[in-house]
Amino acid sequence: MADPAPDTPTSGISPRVVVDGPELARSLARMAHQILEANRGADDLVLLGIPTRGVFLARRLAALIADIEGRPVRIGELDITMYRDDLRANPTRRVGRTAIPGRIDDAVVVLVDDVLFSGRTITAAIDALRDLGRPRAVRLAVLVDRGHRELPIAADHVGRTIQTAADERVQVRLSELDGDDAVTIGRTGGKR
Amino acid sequence: MRHLLSASDLDLASATSILDVAEEMQQVQSRPVKKLPALRGRTVVNIFFEDSTRTRTSFEIAGKWLSADTINVSAKGSSVSKGESLRDTMLTLDAMGVDAFVIRHPSSGAAHQVAGWVQAKVINAGDGQHEHPTQALLDAYSMRHHFRSIGSDGFAGKKIAIVGDLLHSRVVRSNVLLQRTLGGGVVLVAPPTLLPTGVETWGCPVTSDFDAALAEADIVMMLRVQRERMAGAFFPSEREYAEGYGLTEARLAAMKPGAAICHPGPMNRGVEISSAAADAANSLVLDQVAGGVAVRMSVLYHLLGSDEGAKQ
Amino acid sequence: MTTSSGSLLITGARLADGTSTDLYISDGVLADPASAPAGVERIDADGVLALPGLVDLHTHLRQPGREDAETVASGTAAAARGGYTCVHAMANTDPVTDTAEAAEYVQALGERDGHCQVRVVGAVTRGLGGAELAELGLMAASSAGVRVFSDDGRCVDDSLVMRRALTYVKSFDGVVAQHSQDPRLAGPGACCHESEYSGRLGLPGWPSQAESVIVARDVQLAELTGSRLHVCHVSTAESVDVVRWAKARGIRVTAEVTPHHLLLDTPLVSDYDTTFKVNPPLRTAEHLEAVREGLADGTIDSVGTDHAPHARQDKDHPFDVALPGMLGLEQALAVVVDVMVNTGRMDWPTLVERMSAAPARIGRVVGQGRPLVVGEPANLVLVDPSARGVVDGAASASRARNNPYHGRDLPDPVVATIWKGGVTYRR
Numbered sequence: 051m052a053d054p055a056p057d058t059p060t061s062g063i064s065p066r067v068v069v070d071g072p073e074l075a076r077s078l079a080r081m082a083h084q085i086l087e088a089n090r091g092a093d094d095l096v097l098l099g100i101p102t103r104g105v106f107l108a109r110r111l112a113a114l115i116a117d118i119e120g121r122p123v124r125i126g127e128l129d130i131t132m133y134r135d136d137l138r139a140n141p142t143r144r145v146g147r148t149a150i151p152g153r154i155d156d157a158v159v160v161l162v163d164d165v166l167f168s169g170r171t172i173t174a175a176i177d178a179l180r181d182l183g184r185p186r187a188v189r190l191a192v193l194v195d196r197g198h199r200e201l202p203i204a205a206d207h208v209g210r211t212i213q214t215a216a217d218e219r220v221q222v223r224l225s226e227l228d229g230d231d232a233v234t235i236g237r238t239g240g241k242r
Numbered sequence: 243m244r245h246l247l248s249a250s251d252l253d254l255a256s257a258t259s260i261l262d263v264a265e266e267m268q269q270v271q272s273r274p275v276k277k278l279p280a281l282r283g284r285t286v287v288n289i290f291f292e293d294s295t296r297t298r299t300s301f302e303i304a305g306k307w308l309s310a311d312t313i314n315v316s317a318k319g320s321s322v323s324k325g326e327s328l329r330d331t332m333l334t335l336d337a338m339g340v341d342a343f344v345i346r347h348p349s350s351g352a353a354h355q356v357a358g359w360v361q362a363k364v365i366n367a368g369d370g371q372h373e374h375p376t377q378a379l380l381d382a383y384s385m386r387h388h389f390r391s392i393g394s395d396g397f398a399g400k401k402i403a404i405v406g407d408l409l410h411s412r413v414v415r416s417n418v419l420l421q422r423t424l425g426g427g428v429v430l431v432a433p434p435t436l437l438p439t440g441v442e443t444w445g446c447p448v449t450s451d452f453d454a455a456l457a458e459a460d461i462v463m464m465l466r467v468q469r470e471r472m473a474g475a476f477f478p479s480e481r482e483y484a485e486g487y488g489l490t491e492a493r494l495a496a497m498k499p500g501a502a503i504c505h506p507g508p509m510n511r512g513v514e515i516s517s518a519a520a521d522a523a524n525s526l527v528l529d530q531v532a533g534g535v536a537v538r539m540s541v542l543y544h545l546l547g548s549d550e551g552a553k554q
Numbered sequence: 555m556t557t558s559s560g561s562l563l564i565t566g567a568r569l570a571d572g573t574s575t576d577l578y579i580s581d582g583v584l585a586d587p588a589s590a591p592a593g594v595e596r597i598d599a600d601g602v603l604a605l606p607g608l609v610d611l612h613t614h615l616r617q618p619g620r621e622d623a624e625t626v627a628s629g630t631a632a633a634a635r636g637g638y639t640c641v642h643a644m645a646n647t648d649p650v651t652d653t654a655e656a657a658e659y660v661q662a663l664g665e666r667d668g669h670c671q672v673r674v675v676g677a678v679t680r681g682l683g684g685a686e687l688a689e690l691g692l693m694a695a696s697s698a699g700v701r702v703f704s705d706d707g708r709c710v711d712d713s714l715v716m717r718r719a720l721t722y723v724k725s726f727d728g729v730v731a732q733h734s735q736d737p738r739l740a741g742p743g744a745c746c747h748e749s750e751y752s753g754r755l756g757l758p759g760w761p762s763q764a765e766s767v768i769v770a771r772d773v774q775l776a777e778l779t780g781s782r783l784h785v786c787h788v789s790t791a792e793s794v795d796v797v798r799w800a801k802a803r804g805i806r807v808t809a810e811v812t813p814h815h816l817l818l819d820t821p822l823v824s825d826y827d828t829t830f831k832v833n834p835p836l837r838t839a840e841h842l843e844a845v846r847e848g849l850a851d852g853t854i855d856s857v858g859t860d861h862a863p864h865a866r867q868d869k870d871h872p873f874d875v876a877l878p879g880m881l882g883l884e885q886a887l888a889v890v891v892d893v894m895v896n897t898g899r900m901d902w903p904t905l906v907e908r909m910s911a912a913p914a915r916i917g918r919v920v921g922q923g924r925p926l927v928v929g930e931p932a933n934l935v936l937v938d939p940s941a942r943g944v945v946d947g948a949a950s951a952s953r954a955r956n957n958p959y960h961g962r963d964l965p966d967p968v969v970a971t972i973w974k975g976g977v978t979y980r981r
Contacts, residue, residue, distance in 0.1 A: 132543075137547060139549065140548060145267075146266075181278070327868075327870035347872060348872075349875060350874065351826030351872065355828075355872065372755060372756030373756070438754075443750045443754075444754075
């Protein structure tokens with residue numbers, strides 16, 4: 051889950067683009083194919099986006115998969131606010147939407163997020179999922195894997211793997227929210 | 243938020259946030275596992291100095307669905323009869339490491355006093371004839387659902403008639419204060435004997451003409467009238483009360499199209515509300531109960547979800 | 555019980571009328587300063603007012619029964635700090651002072667432990683029950699010499715019982731001091747002046763008319779019987795009007811106002827702080843104005859503290875359950891100076907009349923409330939009219955801490971109090 055806070059303008063260093071729009075689109079297309087390949091089709095497939103940007107990425111992946119398969123794929127949103135292990139350490143967080151398309155028991159759930167970093171968001175998502183049902187399998191698709199894992203989590207489908215320093219900030223920009231598509235890195239002391 | 247003692251503790255942003263989060267909380271009711279981990283390890287004590295199965299259960303479920311450890315203490319008539327002061331009772335429980343008290347008390351102001359004594363957060367679950375802020379929140383939650391269902395949003399321009407025993411009602415005070423924040427237009431309807439002193443300073447129209455108020459109301463909120471009020475010479479008979487201030491079948495038929503009925507419960511069918519009105523399609527009574535759990539989950543989450551502003 | 559005795563020369567004191575004088579105290583009475591021996595103990599009273607010792611008609615000393623809240627010793631020590639040389643101990647103790655024996659017991663406590671004179675108030679009705687007369691005559695004839703009778707805390711609401719009590723006490727020049735509260739208009743739960751505040755706070759209201767309807771009834775009963783009526787703690791504009799009307803008719807009625815009803819108003823209860831719960835309740839500004847005016851023009855004859863100490867556990871209840879009452883002895887003079895004298899509404903001679911002379915007359919107390927002239931008992935208070943300070947409720951001689959003035963900036967006038975020639979308090 052990307053940090054929704056904007057870049058700190060006082061840093062004096064503007065973030066550098068590491069993935070541009072066309073590259074981002076190609077990555078997503080490749081991920082869509084990989085997901086279908088791994089699942090041997092779109093049967094029983096449910097894409098669950100993790101707010102905020104994971105939701106939009108899930109929608110794009112679903113559209114790509116639907117194009118390939120010629121039929122729609124089930125998508126939904128999974129808010130993990132209540133499951134965060136740092137819930138108390140922060141000011142009261144707004145709770146996002148959770149919308150599950152029907153039952154997920156025995157489905158193959160693909161969690162979709164923008165950046166995989168510590169792995170804590172995904173752990174929380176798995177916890178949240180467990181309260182919603184019992185999928186046959188849970189897979190993880192992320193646009194960017196930037197390393198620095200703190201928990202034993204690995205992605206099944208990765209758009210781009212990017213080497214980063216721990217204090218660098220990786221931001222995924224999506225046209226739906228940010229006006230354009232890109233992945234940027236800034237050294238702002240932020241957590242990405 | 244440190245405590246929720248009065249509906250006036252909420253500004254527009256916090257009230258809206260509570261209502262919005264309640265929407266998400268309500269989804270939990272339809273899940274296979276009705277549980278969120280947000281308040282794991284928190285201890286919430288529901289201390290009720292007067293009986294209220296409905297409110298206590300609602301808070302208990304809300305706490306449990308958020309994974310808090312919820313303990314019910316029935317303290318009815320305990321402290322004074324045993325010679326223990328309210329302060330000592332609360333300090334004793336507070337010393338056990340409670341994170342929040344949900345307190346119901348027959349005396350006005352009890353929750354305010356307790357908040358001044360204890361370290362834990364305090365939620366007022368009804369204090370005497372003073373306030374019941376979570377009831378006003380769940381009323382607003384049900385009203386908002388209703389407004390959205392008829393294709394309208396927001397409270398601005400809506401007329402909410404609150405009818406009945408305003409003098410002894412904590413629900414009316416909290417609703418007036420909350421709607422002042424949310425923007426709904428409250429109209430107060432009661433026999434003159436059941437109007438609080440100074441009600442004219444509350445900033446809403448007051449009338450004893452229910453039919454006139456009914457004709458304009460988008461929401462008709464009926465308050466329970468207690469039979470023992472007759473002994474206090476507040477009104478002559480149930481029949482006369484129902485005639486003037488009951489939501490009779492005739493008044494049900496006279497309601498504006500799209501208008502809905504609220505009642506904080508428990509209802510006195512045949513007195514302030516006819517059975518036809520209580521069970522009418524536009525009655526939000528059961529929605530209020532269902533929404534009550536979600537709203538209380540949201541309130542607990544807002545008070546206890548973060549350590550910020552917690553124990554000093 | 556005094557901290558010193560013998561002779562004392564107070565030099566350069568100003569009297570209420572503005573004149574300056576030396577006061578020589580010898581053997582408990584005021585003597586000719588010229589006769590003071592050379593080495594006598596002196597108090598330099600330059601810039602200080604010397605006033606007759608204050609007399610309170612309305613004090614709850616809680617002994618016997620609630621010695622955890624106050625005792626005769628602690629209550630009268632508070633009285634001395636407040637400039638009082640005489641207090642009237644109300645009858646609502648446990649047991650109630652409704653017999654000659656009970657009255658003599660309190661009288662003896664006062665003689666043994668008192669830091670000022672303790673006059674005993676007898677109950678009007680047995681056990682404050684409002685039904686049968688207490689032993690009024692025996693109390694009057696006892697060594698306590700009771701002259702003031704009151705069920706204070708409760709109203710003698712039965713009109714016939716009130717009529718009989720008034721008639722009965724006439725034979726020994728007694729006075730019935732009434733706690734005026736219609737028990738139906740202001741029931742036991744009533745705890746807040748009926749107003750927009752009670753409405754908003756959801757507190758049961760105590761309308762001002764619940765007081766004045768009883769005052770109106772009682773002054774007419776006083777007229778009917780020709781007896782003396784004293785109206786305790788007048789708190790409303792309507793009551794002031796009724797008393798004014800009654801006095802104009804020549805009815806033998808006197809009235810008192812408490813310091814808190816002169817200064818403190820209803821909004822103070824907005825935080826449900828039970829320190830401010832008192833009966834009758836704190837009223838709104840228009841009533842405060844009316845009682846101030848009544849006190850200034852003499853409609854209200856006296857200031858009575860209604861000093862009502864309570865143990866903490868009796869205040870740490872919900873507002874409607876907590877016991878009503880607040881301390882008053884230590885700050886009474888400060889409040890009257892602040893509200894009445896410093897505002898120019900009352901001069902010092904009038905203050906002396908309201909806080910010393912009138913209450914002594916109403917209570918038929920011999921040797922109190924007397925002018926400071928040679929030959930009179932040496933009961934006096936030295937006052938610095940310009941001293942001020944923030945009240946510290948913890949620094950009190952009272953055992954109780956329900957001080958409504960805690961944290962308030964008020965005059966701090968009492969320099970020393972002298973009772974029967976002995977210094978009972980000195981700053």
